[in-house]
Amino acid sequence: MTPNPNIIYPTLLLDVRRCRKNIERLSKKFTEHGIAFRPHFKTHQSREIGGWFRDYGVDKITVSSLRMAAYFAHDGWDDITLAFPVNLLEVSAINALAERIRLNLVVEDHLVIKSLDRMLQYRVGIFIKVDTGYHRTGLESSEIEKIETCMSSVERSAHMHFMGFIAHAGHTYKAKNAGEINTIYRSSIRELASLRAHYRMRHPQSIVSFGDTPGASIVQDLDGIDEMRPGNFVFYDLMQVKLGSCLTDDIAVAMICPIVACHHERREYVIYGGGIHFSKEFTLRDDQDISYGSVVQFANGIWEPEQEIGYVSQLTQEHGVIKSDTPHMRPGQLVAVLPVHSCMTAQCLGGYIDQKGQRIDHFGGVKQ
Amino acid sequence: MTPNPNIIYPTLLLDVRRCRKNIERLSKKFTEHGIAFRPHFKTHQSREIGGWFRDYGVDKITVSSLRMAAYFAHDGWDDITLAFPVNLLEVSAINALAERIRLNLVVEDHLVIKSLDRMLQYRVGIFIKVDTGYHRTGLESSEIEKIETCMSSVERSAHMHFMGFIAHAGHTYKAKNAGEINTIYRSSIRELASLRAHYRMRHPQSIVSFGDTPGASIVQDLDGIDEMRPGNFVFYDLMQVKLGSCLTDDIAVAMICPIVACHHERREYVIYGGGIHFSKEFTLRDDQDISYGSVVQFANGIWEPEQEIGYVSQLTQEHGVIKSDTPHMRPGQLVAVLPVHSCMTAQCLGGYIDQKGQRIDHFGGVKQ
Numbered sequence: 171m172t173p174n175p176n177i178i179y180p181t182l183l184l185d186v187r188r189c190r191k192n193i194e195r196l197s198k199k200f201t202e203h204g205i206a207f208r209p210h211f212k213t214h215q216s217r218e219i220g221g222w223f224r225d226y227g228v229d230k231i232t233v234s235s236l237r238m239a240a241y242f243a244h245d246g247w248d249d250i251t252l253a254f255p256v257n258l259l260e261v262s263a264i265n266a267l268a269e270r271i272r273l274n275l276v277v278e279d280h281l282v283i284k285s286l287d288r289m290l291q292y293r294v295g296i297f298i299k300v301d302t303g304y305h306r307t308g309l310e311s312s313e314i315e316k317i318e319t320c321m322s323s324v325e326r327s328a329h330m331h332f333m334g335f336i337a338h339a340g341h342t343y344k345a346k347n348a349g350e351i352n353t354i355y356r357s358s359i360r361e362l363a364s365l366r367a368h369y370r371m372r373h374p375q376s377i378v379s380f381g382d383t384p385g386a387s388i389v390q391d392l393d394g395i396d397e398m399r400p401g402n403f404v405f406y407d408l409m410q411v412k413l414g415s416c417l418t419d420d421i422a423v424a425m426i427c428p429i430v431a432c433h434h435e436r437r438e439y440v441i442y443g444g445g446i447h448f449s450k451e452f453t454l455r456d457d458q459d460i461s462y463g464s465v466v467q468f469a470n471g472i473w474e475p476e477q478e479i480g481y482v483s484q485l486t487q488e489h490g491v492i493k494s495d496t497p498h499m500r501p502g503q504l505v506a507v508l509p510v511h512s513c514m515t516a517q518c519l520g521g522y523i524d525q526k527g528q529r530i531d532h533f534g535g536v537k538q
Numbered sequence: 539m540t541p542n543p544n545i546i547y548p549t550l551l552l553d554v555r556r557c558r559k560n561i562e563r564l565s566k567k568f569t570e571h572g573i574a575f576r577p578h579f580k581t582h583q584s585r586e587i588g589g590w591f592r593d594y595g596v597d598k599i600t601v602s603s604l605r606m607a608a609y610f611a612h613d614g615w616d617d618i619t620l621a622f623p624v625n626l627l628e629v630s631a632i633n634a635l636a637e638r639i640r641l642n643l644v645v646e647d648h649l650v651i652k653s654l655d656r657m658l659q660y661r662v663g664i665f666i667k668v669d670t671g672y673h674r675t676g677l678e679s680s681e682i683e684k685i686e687t688c689m690s691s692v693e694r695s696a697h698m699h700f701m702g703f704i705a706h707a708g709h710t711y712k713a714k715n716a717g718e719i720n721t722i723y724r725s726s727i728r729e730l731a732s733l734r735a736h737y738r739m740r741h742p743q744s745i746v747s748f749g750d751t752p753g754a755s756i757v758q759d760l761d762g763i764d765e766m767r768p769g770n771f772v773f774y775d776l777m778q779v780k781l782g783s784c785l786t787d788d789i790a791v792a793m794i795c796p797i798v799a800c801h802h803e804r805r806e807y808v809i810y811g812g813g814i815h816f817s818k819e820f821t822l823r824d825d826q827d828i829s830y831g832s833v834v835q836f837a838n839g840i841w842e843p844e845q846e847i848g849y850v851s852q853l854t855q856e857h858g859v860i861k862s863d864t865p866h867m868r869p870g871q872l873v874a875v876l877p878v879h880s881c882m883t884a885q886c887l888g889g890y891i892d893q894k895g896q897r898i899d900h901f902g903g904v905k906q
Binding site: 177178179212234235237254255256257258259260278279281282285305306307340428430431432436440442445446449450451484486487488489491500501502504513514517 | 545546547580602603605622623624625626627628646647649650653673674675708796798799800804808810813814817818819852854855856857859868869870872881882885
């Protein structure tokens with residue numbers, strides 16, 4: 171009765187071929203540019219998918235929490251950057267990890283550095299966070315006094331080893347086109363390079379770590395960057411298609427949902443699949459309608475990325491409403507929904523299945 | 539150093555006294571009105587919190603998925619309504635539950651009823667879903683032919699027992715004030731009562747099941763309703779404060795988050811706490827700024843609901859940005875954030891702690 175009898179409720183289906191292709195594409199690009207690849211694992215949060223990166227020579231990673239770091243350290247990853255401002259309340263977890271692996275932390279406040287230093291028992295690498303225009307975290311490259319104060323505090327510490335400058339160009343997500351993303355990169359790289367030059371004598375080995383999926387996918391001139399840390403590219407999503415980072419055909423995950431009610435007269439179809447599955451991230455369609463996902467044909471375990479048959483126009487806790495002109499929808503049928511933001515959708519589901527029906531792990535770790 | 543040494547990362551703190559007060563208030567109200575109380579457990583999803591309802595005489599519940607129903611059936615709840623359109627792909631789970639407990643299902647399509655009937659092995663209660671204006675699911679009360687077709691299919695089934703008409707006034711969430719919510723109730727109740735009157739001879743025991751938190755909290759004239767199914771009231775949240783369903787002081791959960799970076803010059807404070815913790819639900823403040831949560835003082839394990847010191851203006855995966863004029867913020871400090879939508883926030887966290895630091899369970903069950 172169903173194309174894939176293993177799927178009976180909202181399920182995140184992973185296309186392994188597309189996912190590996192996404193990993194391969196950026197691995198090759200960075201190798202060609204002589205740039206180290208330290209992928210951000212917060213998107214997939216999976217030991218199994220993490221393993222696929224090893225096939226392309228990746229041996230160091232980025233994570234967004236200490237609990238996620240511990241999850242991957244347990245799987246043999248021994249060089250991990252936690253790309254999040256140090257949380258002073260988690261120093262025990264920092265020490266526990268730093269005892270076992272190469273752990274790099276990110277700081278932007280000399281008082282935090284001093285507090286951290288007092289509590290550290292093992293050696294950690296330290297990146298100073300630079301704000302190149304996103305204005306979420308970090309010191310601006312012009313705040314040379316603050317940077318110097320941080321640097322001196324790091325240099326005075328017995329446990330801290332200065333690694334370099336780190337930045338995240340999150341503002342590429344607000345760019346309107348590839349041109350704007352290139353512009354953001356040019357100015358960010360200039361700032362970071364000038365900072366590194368300033369400290370070259372004191373820290374000849376220091377690096378510039380940068381990267382986000384839009385820039386990593388689109389920008390060709392990466393001179394001045396030593397290491398890239400994109401994460402989302404492993405799956406991509408509708409947001410990235412809109413930014414020009416990928417094609418719809420590159421999206422490697424789709425939520426498979428059963429239709430549970432049909433309202434043909436208003437072209438609306440209710441799916442089992444809501445805000446707790448997709449997250450409530452939305453994008454604006456060309457007609458300015460809100461979309462929580464693009465609905466595509468799904469048959470025999472395969473979705474057809476180019477055959478959009480509707481979009482998710484409403485999401486409540488477990489219900490989704492599809493707007494579609496396709497007259498063939500019926501209760502019990504499965505449809506595939508390409509996600510707006512795959513990182514959030516993967517987090518919601520906390521797991522995947524591949525096209526053979528095998529489960530793939532996800533850390534899913536914010537649970538109490 | 540911290541007010542509550544048990545909290546080191548984003549943690550959903552439950553105020554048991556406020557929560558029990560919320561349960562007590564509606565239990566009393568429904569008892570006084572002679573209305574059965576079948577609370578929706580999708581908000582808290584907790585066996586422990588569910589147990590508190592028993593103290594107020596509640597012995598039947600509502601859930602939003604079969605997996606959630608199984609979670610509570612395992613805890614001794616033996617009269618459960620699944621307030622979601624029947625998903626034909628989950629008939630095995632329906633049969634497994636219907637064998638053990640009184641299970642009520644919700645239908646709106648005679649083809650679904652017929653398919654379901656062929657696969658049912660045990661007796662289930664059936665509610666016909668009526669759309670009283672929310673336009674998400676259900677048949678409009680004027681679609682008398684469709685309703686009759688559904689009714690006949692139910693009556694012909696050996697396993698189905700007609701329970702009555704069920705509706706959810708989700709459009710109260712879009713109401714601007716209590717007056718509009720009262721108006722929605724008056725017209726909805728009239729429609730449902732007229733349907734029941736129409737079928738009274740054939741189904742003298744049938745009931746009208748209704749209810750949502752704004753209506754349950756605000757509306758006083760509930761004549762014509764036999765059963766109410768609100769869920770959110772157990773915690774309430776900022777959305778409900780805005781609708782007038784509750785006071786800020788009634789909100790029974792707050793997310794406790796560490797500050798990890800301070801940008802005093804732009805009055806911004808970065809917290810560990812992002813979209814994966816709060817969900818991305820937002821509300822508009824009086825000044826039309828987007829808010830993902832209201833930040834209040836937190837000390838000695840207690841938050842001060844009336845002392846707002848800022849609001850969450852941005853959320854990414856694990857970062858939140860607070861806008862605040864309070865000059866005393868420092869890294870390592872904990873703040874409390876009242877959630878915009880507590881159902882989603884509880885789902886994200888998948889657990890609570892109470893003010894004694896004891897863990898409280900949450901089903902959290904969409905995981906693969």
